[in-house]
Structure formats: C-alpha cells, structure tokens
Amino acid sequence: MTVDDDAEGPWRELAPRALAGLVRRYGGDQFEACEDAVQDALVEAHRRWASQPPDDPAGWLSTVARRRYVDRVRSDRRRRDRESREAMLRVPVAAPGGASDDSLLLLQLCCHPALTRTAQVTLTLRAVAGLTTQQIANVYQVPVASVAQRITRAKRRLTEAGADFPRPADAAERMGSVLDVLYVTLTEAHHTTTGDPARDPGLAAEGVRLTRLLRGAVPDDTEVAGLLALMLLTEARHPARVGPRGELVPLDEQDRRLWDQDLVAEGLALLDGVVPGSSPGPYLLQACIAGVHAQARDTGSTDWDEIHALYRVLEHRTQGRNPTVVLNRIVAQAMVDGPRCALGELETLAAAHPDLPRAQSVRAHLLEREGRTNDAVRAYRDAARATLNVAEQRYLRERARRLVVDE
Amino acid sequence: MKYLIMMNVDPAVLEGLTPEQQQLIGDGHAAFMARTKQSGEFVATQALADPSRSKVVRSNGHGLQVTDGPFVEAKEFMGGFYLLDVEDESRAVELAKQIPDASVPGLALEVRPVMFADMGDG
Numbered sequence: 241m242t243v244d245d246d247a248e249g250p251w252r253e254l255a256p257r258a259l260a261g262l263v264r265r266y267g268g269d270q271f272e273a274c275e276d277a278v279q280d281a282l283v284e285a286h287r288r289w290a291s292q293p294p295d296d297p298a299g300w301l302s303t304v305a306r307r308r309y310v311d312r313v314r315s316d317r318r319r320r321d322r323e324s325r326e327a328m329l330r331v332p333v334a335a336p337g338g339a340s341d342d343s344l345l346l347l348q349l350c351c352h353p354a355l356t357r358t359a360q361v362t363l364t365l366r367a368v369a370g371l372t373t374q375q376i377a378n379v380y381q382v383p384v385a386s387v388a389q390r391i392t393r394a395k396r397r398l399t400e401a402g403a404d405f406p407r408p409a410d411a412a413e414r415m416g417s418v419l420d421v422l423y424v425t426l427t428e429a430h431h432t433t434t435g436d437p438a439r440d441p442g443l444a445a446e447g448v449r450l451t452r453l454l455r456g457a458v459p460d461d462t463e464v465a466g467l468l469a470l471m472l473l474t475e476a477r478h479p480a481r482v483g484p485r486g487e488l489v490p491l492d493e494q495d496r497r498l499w500d501q502d503l504v505a506e507g508l509a510l511l512d513g514v515v516p517g518s519s520p521g522p523y524l525l526q527a528c529i530a531g532v533h534a535q536a537r538d539t540g541s542t543d544w545d546e547i548h549a550l551y552r553v554l555e556h557r558t559q560g561r562n563p564t565v566v567l568n569r570i571v572a573q574a575m576v577d578g579p580r581c582a583l584g585e586l587e588t589l590a591a592a593h594p595d596l597p598r599a600q601s602v603r604a605h606l607l608e609r610e611g612r613t614n615d616a617v618r619a620y621r622d623a624a625r626a627t628l629n630v631a632e633q634r635y636l637r638e639r640a641r642r643l644v645v646d647e
Numbered sequence: 648m649k650y651l652i653m654m655n656v657d658p659a660v661l662e663g664l665t666p667e668q669q670q671l672i673g674d675g676h677a678a679f680m681a682r683t684k685q686s687g688e689f690v691a692t693q694a695l696a697d698p699s700r701s702k703v704v705r706s707n708g709h710g711l712q713v714t715d716g717p718f719v720e721a722k723e724f725m726g727g728f729y730l731l732d733v734e735d736e737s738r739a740v741e742l743a744k745q746i747p748d749a750s751v752p753g754l755a756l757e758v759r760p761v762m763f764a765d766m767g768d769g
Contacts, residue, residue, distance in 0.1 A: 625697035628700075
C-alpha cells in the first residue's frame, strides 16, 4: 500500500511541496527521480509518524526526501559505473566512444534475455529509437497507458536482473535478439497492423540507422550485413509500393523505375561483399532474395529459379518451422512450375496453419492464374475477411470486384 | 449524453464499390472525425474485423466454452462504431446522417444511447 491511498491525510498537500522543493534544487530533468524520492519519504513517514509525529511535518518530509534522492543518485551512479565497466570488458561492440556506441549499448541492454520479445522491442523503440510512449502506442495500436506500464515493468525487470547485466556468456545469443528486434522494427514499419498508413517512415529510418551502427561495430558479421542489405532493398521499393491513394501495389504491378536506385545499389554492394564463401543465415538469404528481385526489370524477367532455390535453402535453414517462409517458397515454386502443384502444397500448409496471414490471398492469386475465376473471387473475398490490414483488405476486395466485372 | 453509432456493413455492397467510391467514403470519414473532434463531440471510433475472426465465449452449463465464429452467412453485421458525446438524440441522428455510409444504398447506421461507460482512463 502506498501513502497516496490515504486520501484524507496531510499528504496531498505535503507531497507536492516536497517534490517542488526537490525539483527546484536538482532540476526538471530529475523529475522522475525526485518523484521516486518523495514517494520513498512518504512511505517512511507513514511508518514512523504514527508513533513519532514530527513537530514540522513539511520540513521533515522535505529533508527525508532530499536524503532519499541523494541516496538514489549515488547508488544509481555506482550501479551505472559498474555496469558500463562490465559492458566495456565483456561486449566489444559497446566500447567507449560517441553517441553511437551509447545506442548500441542501450540496444543490447534492451534485448536482455529476462524480457519478453514485446518488452524488448518496446524498450528499444523508447530508449534507443527515442519514440515517445504515444508513438509506440500508435505503432502497436494499444492505449498509451499500456505502453507506459509495459515500459515500467520492463525497467523493473532490468533492475531486478541487474546483477547479471549484461550477461557475458551469451553474446551470440544477445546478438540474435538484437537482430530480431531490428527485424521486427522493419516489419512493423512496413506492415502497420491497421494498414493506414501502410508504412511508418520514422520507424523504418530508425531501423536502418541502428542496423548501420551495428554493421559498423561488427563489420565481419554476415547476418548483420544481410539484415542491413534486406532493410535497404526493402526501403528502396517503398516509392513504388504505395499508390497515390495509399493503396498497396503488389510487387508484380510496381513501377520499378520508382525504386530508390541509390538504396538498391548500396544493398547489392553489401551482398557482393558478403556472399562469397559464407554459409548464409536467414537474414542474408532473405536479402539475397530481395537482391534477385532488385536486379530484375519486372516479374516476368525475374530469375525465379534462383529465388526458388534460395527459399529452399531458407526453408531448410529454418527447418520448415516458419510457415511464412514455406508460403513464400510455394509462391516461387508456382512461378517455376505453374500454379497447379503449388495449390496442392498450399492446401496442406493452410490446413496446418489455419491463421497464416497471406495464405488466403496467395491461394486467390494462384486460382486466378489457373483461370478458376469463380473460385478466385470467393478466395479473394475470404482473404479480405481474414486480414486485419485495411489497405490489404481494400486491395483484395478490388481484385474480387475486377474479376466479377470482367466476367 | 453518449450515443453509439453502429455502422452496419454488407460486405457485398463494399465489394461493389469502385476505388474512387471507396476513396470518397474514406475522405468522408476523415472529414467527419475532424468535424466532431473540433466540436468536442467525438469520443472514439473503432473498425471491427470480419465476424469470422470472432471467438465466442459462453457457458455450456458445465463450464466455459470457446468457439470460433459466428460463421453464419450474415448479410449484414456491425463493422465498426463511432462513440459520440452529444446534446441529445436528435443531434446524434443528425451526425449519423453526415457519416458517408448513410448515403450508400445497402449500408446503414444504428444510433443507440449508452447506459454505462468506463473508458479505462480514470
């Protein structure tokens, strides 16, 4: 129980005065720390005043709050010093230096294994990317209060896990989390769950910036290079990916002259520097696939054999456990062998993963290519019902409508 | 006085709309939201996913049962709502008439007063 629960006590008047005194003394940027100190003092007052009431309650409270503040700052400073010393010793990417190194250190901190993936991403967006609580709430379409709570809980977990921060033995594992968080940032930036807007440019830019930093710190890591190339090649498509009314334009209908050629060139150059001799991980493989698309003039002249082969390797690397990868492999297979065989495989996949996003719309496309117009219309409508992305829903309904009108 | 304006949706009608018509409706909603926010009558709006995405929780007499659905071939269903805080019912109806769906044959708006509300902000 906190002292605030006593609505009728002298606290409501005393607490703000003590807080104001602290903030005046230590500055507005210490507001949160001052608030915490006052809360500490109130708890102590609550415990002691019943038996030992002070002569000057306001003075007592201000003095105790000030002491608590100083205690907190001292112990925080000791903890920070200890943590950054350990971080420098154990994590080479976090070597001391400019603001960029701070970002990487923070990124690793936010990817602490004690946190859930959602907490990791939320904390990264807040602490590293500098998004406000409101912006994060917009990204995830949850109330601001929930995001604030999520952040508070994550911070508390970090404090609790303080003794083993940053965990030294699992540097590789932490890198996996860091890459995953950056990848989620990219995915979220390009497929906001409301679809309106279809892309969050600030989030995308932040993902690229952080991945560039990481690449600078570990230039030999092929997965980091792969993720950066994947981000650049995905970003490059953006000008062609969204039409004038905010609708999504699928890859085969995109005007590829609109692709950002500088980003394409940078992404391809990255891949050229990495691919020879490396055993590719999932991010590098996805980047290679994006690279094949980037080199083609249109869908017809795309090297689908190469893409199909890359997806097969990716499927093997992920041990067939990622249904989205399997789905993409089936799409590539349909481009190589035709839609009929792919439709059969799709049935099997959809039966095992009934809620797999895009499975319905892929099915609709394949049925359309097979010339099964009625089935395709029904499939497009099913797909529109299944998606939670408004832009995608409009696109799928429009495909169904066009087929009906053409009949 | 709070009123809920429910948007009754017929998917067949939505599919028949051209991209230009959809655009007009989208712009109309944006303008409606801007106006009601300006006047202070706007509280919230949400668009709902298709009923096939629903889960139904009910007691079967022995315990709780969770099922998918409803999968009924509903002609119409609630596709979303506006929550408005207005002077009286006639104002709520007047605003409902301004929502672009009102002028699309086959779509409808249902206006109903709110009896209890907790917006989770207090």
